[in-house]
Amino acid sequence: MLIPTYQRRDVVCAAVEALAKTDYAGEIELIVVIDGSTDGTAEALSRIETPFPVRLVQQPNRGAAAARNRAAAEARHDVLLFVDDDMLCAPDLISEHARVHLAGADAVIGDVRRDPGSAPGFMSDSNEAWLKRQGGPLTLFDVWTGQLSVRRAAFEDLGGFDEAYTDETTFANEDADLGIRLLARYDVRHNPAAISYQRFVVSPRELIRRAPLRAAGDIRLARKHPQVTRPLFEARRVSHWSTRFVFGPLSAVPLAARLWAGIAIPIAELGLRTRFRSSRTLSRFFLGARAAVYWSALRRLGWYPLSDRLLVLGYHAVQDWSEDPALKRYAVPRQLFQQHLESLFRRGYQFINPEMAARFLTDEAPLPRRAVLLTFDDCYADLPSVARAILRPRGVQAIAFAVTSVETATNEWDLARGGPPRQLLEPRDLRQLPALGIEIGSHSRTHRSLVVLSDKERRAEIEGSADDIAALDLPRPRFFAYPFGEVDDPSRDVVRDAGFAGAFGIRNAWVDRSSDRFDLDRVIVHASDRGWRFRLRTAAPALFERLDIAQARLRAKFSKASPAKPPRA
Numbered sequence: 001m002l003i004p005t006y007q008r009r010d011v012v013c014a015a016v017e018a019l020a021k022t023d024y025a026g027e028i029e030l031i032v033v034i035d036g037s038t039d040g041t042a043e044a045l046s047r048i049e050t051p052f053p054v055r056l057v058q059q060p061n062r063g064a065a066a067a068r069n070r071a072a073a074e075a076r077h078d079v080l081l082f083v084d085d086d087m088l089c090a091p092d093l094i095s096e097h098a099r100v101h102l103a104g105a106d107a108v109i110g111d112v113r114r115d116p117g118s119a120p121g122f123m124s125d126s127n128e129a130w131l132k133r134q135g136g137p138l139t140l141f142d143v144w145t146g147q148l149s150v151r152r153a154a155f156e157d158l159g160g161f162d163e164a165y166t167d168e169t170t171f172a173n174e175d176a177d178l179g180i181r182l183l184a185r186y187d188v189r190h191n192p193a194a195i196s197y198q199r200f201v202v203s204p205r206e207l208i209r210r211a212p213l214r215a216a217g218d219i220r221l222a223r224k225h226p227q228v229t230r231p232l233f234e235a236r237r238v239s240h241w242s243t244r245f246v247f248g249p250l251s252a253v254p255l256a257a258r259l260w261a262g263i264a265i266p267i268a269e270l271g272l273r274t275r276f277r278s279s280r281t282l283s284r285f286f287l288g289a290r291a292a293v294y295w296s297a298l299r300r301l302g303w304y305p306l307s308d309r310l311l312v313l314g315y316h317a318v319q320d321w322s323e324d325p326a327l328k329r330y331a332v333p334r335q336l337f338q339q340h341l342e343s344l345f346r347r348g349y350q351f352i353n354p355e356m357a358a359r360f361l362t363d364e365a366p367l368p369r370r371a372v373l374l375t376f377d378d379c380y381a382d383l384p385s386v387a388r389a390i391l392r393p394r395g396v397q398a399i400a401f402a403v404t405s406v407e408t409a410t411n412e413w414d415l416a417r418g419g420p421p422r423q424l425l426e427p428r429d430l431r432q433l434p435a436l437g438i439e440i441g442s443h444s445r446t447h448r449s450l451v452v453l454s455d456k457e458r459r460a461e462i463e464g465s466a467d468d469i470a471a472l473d474l475p476r477p478r479f480f481a482y483p484f485g486e487v488d489d490p491s492r493d494v495v496r497d498a499g500f501a502g503a504f505g506i507r508n509a510w511v512d513r514s515s516d517r518f519d520l521d522r523v524i525v526h527a528s529d530r531g532w533r534f535r536l537r538t539a540a541p542a543l544f545e546r547l548d549i550a551q552a553r554l555r556a557k558f559s560k561a562s563p564a565k566p567p568r569a
Helices: 009-019 041-046 064-074 093-102 122-131 152-157 174-185 204-224 226-235 241-251 256-271 280-300 334-346 354-363 383-394 412-417 427-432 455-471 489-497 532-539 541-561
Strands: 002-005 030-035 054-059 079-083 087-089 107-114 147-151 188-198 310-315 371-377 398-402 438-442 479-481 502-504
Touching: 002 009, 002 064, 009 030, 009 041, 009 087, 030 041, 030 064, 041 054, 054 064, 064 079, 064 174, 079 093, 079 152, 093 107, 093 147, 093 188, 107 122, 122 256, 122 280, 147 152, 152 174, 174 188, 174 204, 204 226, 204 256, 204 280, 226 354, 241 256, 241 280, 256 280, 310 354, 334 383, 334 532, 354 371, 354 398, 354 479, 354 502, 383 398, 383 438, 398 427, 398 479, 438 455, 455 489, 532 541
Parallel strands: 002 030, 002 079, 030 054, 107 188, 310 371, 371 398, 398 438, 438 479, 479 502
Antiparallel strands: 079 147, 087 188, 107 147
8 A cells, every 4th residue: 555645644644544444354564655744744644553564754755656656666565556645445445456456457446436524615526526437448537546556567567657747847647647558558447346535625726726737747648648639638628618718718818817816716715614615606716717727828838729730840960061062051050950949949839759740640639839840861970969969958859860771871862962971870870869869760771762763672762771770679660751852652652551650751831631641741941041031931831932932033033134244354
C-alpha cells in the first residue's frame, strides 16, 4: 500500500485509519511518503495503530509522481497498490485487488465513491458526478491513482510515473500517462467490488489555482501521446456549445477569465457556508470561472483553438558558406538560425515533435495553433552539435533526412555546381541523433533524382535507404524526403508501398487535411531569409513565393532593359 501526501494531515490520517480496518489475511506493508509537509503529518501518523507495519518516508516537496515513485522504490512486495491520501478504503478493497491479480491481471482499478464525510455543497456534488464510471472498455480516463494496483514488474518495465507531470508548472495526468502505457502493453482490469470513498476537501481557491496547471498537464499529455489529443480535449468539452460560444471567445479577452475567477472565488466560499451551498446557479457560476481560466491558459500556451494545419520548415547545413557562391543559400549561419527560432517562439509558433506529425498525418490528430515541424536535409556533420547546443535547450525536436550510401560521406550530388565537398555524418554517427531529439528519416541512398530512374533503381533508392537505417539498429524511418524535391506518381507509389507515414517535397505552403500524404508541402529556408523575409516566408509561404517570383521577373526584365556600359578607358 503506497500513499503520497502533502499538507493534508487530517485527511491522510483518516485514510490510514480506514486501511487499518482491512480484512485482508495476506502480508501487507504501508508506505506513506510525506512530500515536504510541514503540518505535523509525520507525528500524527506515527500515533495511529495498525495491524500491519507502516513506514513513513519524508522528502523535500517534489510532487505526487515523484512521491509515488519513491514509495514504489521503498516497497518490498510484488504488487503495488497506490492510493491517494483522500481515499478511505473499504475493508475488503485489498482482498478484491488481490483476487483479480490472482486471476492473472497485471493491473487493477476499482470504483471510487463520495465519502459521506466530504463537505456538503456543489463542489462535492460535481466531483461525485465525475467519479462515476461510464462503462465500456477501459480508457486512459479510467486509470487513475485514486486506487490503482500494478505488478511491480510491469511498473518497473514502464519506468514508473513520469515526474514531469507534477512539477511546479503542471498538475495531474501522471496517472493518465501511466494508464496509456499500461493499457497498450498489459492486462488491466476493472473490479467494481474494489471500493474506496473519496473525502473531497479541495477549496474553491485551490481548484481555480489548479486550472491553468491542468491545462499545462493536458498539453504535456497530448505532446507525449498525440493519439489521445482529440479524445482528451473532447473530454474537456472542446466541442461543447459553452466552449465554442462562451469560454473560447472569452479566452481571447485579456484578463476576462482572471476577473471572473476573482469574483467567483469569494462568492463560492461564502455560498458553501450557507443553505445555498448546492445551488445550481452557484455551481454554474463558479465552474464556469474555472473553465474560463482553463481555456484562457490553453490559448496562452498556444493550444486553443486546435489546428488542422502544419508548417514544415526545411534546413540544410547550419553553417556559414558565404564563400561558396553556388551553395551559400543552403547554409544558414548559427546566429541566424537561432534568430529564426526566436522569431518563431516570439510569434507564438508551437514546435511539434515527429510523433505528433505522424499522428496528424495518419490518425488526424489535431495540432496546436501555429504548429511547426523542423526538418534537416542530408545530415551534415554539424547537426549533432546544433541539436546539443541550440535545439535541445529550447525543447525543439526535429527530423533529419539521411542519405545512407554515399561512400565519401560528402554531398557528391552538389559537386557539379562547384564549390568544395561538405562533410556529412557517417552512417554510424546517425545513432547519436535520437538521444538528442532528432528522428532519422530517409533521403534515398545516393540523392539521385527519383523521377529519372528506372523502377528497379527507384525502389532500391527508397526501400534500400530504409533498410540501411534499420541496419544501424535505428527505428525504421517513418518519413521520406524526395531528393531535390522532385516527385512523380511512380515515386509516390514506391514510398507508399514501403510503409512510410509521409513524404516531403518542396513547395511553399502549409500542410493541411487536403494535402497528399506522400507529397507534403515543405518550406525550404535559405541564408537570405532575414528579418521580414523570414517572417513573411513562415507566416504566408504561398504569398512569399508569388512575391519572390514577381521580384525575380522584374529584376530580370530591368536587367535586360539596361544598356550595357561602355568599357572604361
